[in-house]
Amino acid sequence: MPSTLAAGPRPVRHIDIYSPEDRAYWCERLGVTDDALRQTVKLIGSRASTVAAHLGVAL
Numbered sequence: 072m073p074s075t076l077a078a079g080p081r082p083v084r085h086i087d088i089y090s091p092e093d094r095a096y097w098c099e100r101l102g103v104t105d106d107a108l109r110q111t112v113k114l115i116g117s118r119a120s121t122v123a124a125h126l127g128v129a130l
Contacts, residue, residue, distance in 0.1 A: 084119040088112050101128050 087093040088109060098108050101123060111122050123130045 085117045086112055086119055086122060088117060097122075100130075101126055 086097050086108070094105055094108060097119065098105055101108065103111070103126060108122075111125055115121055115125050120130060
């Protein structure tokens with residue numbers, strides 16, 4: 072039986088707002104400031120696809 076971990080990354084990703092590295096990655100990926108990312112996550116949640124859609128950015 073094949074491992075599900077070998078299938079690759081999960082399609083749903085959450086932004087870890089408490090991780091400086093994760094915030095830096097998502098700020099660059101979404102083209103927003105750290106403050107804008109924090110405010111957006113506080114407003115709508117940490118699901119990356121939802122944050123991107125709210126900001127009008129395609130993942």
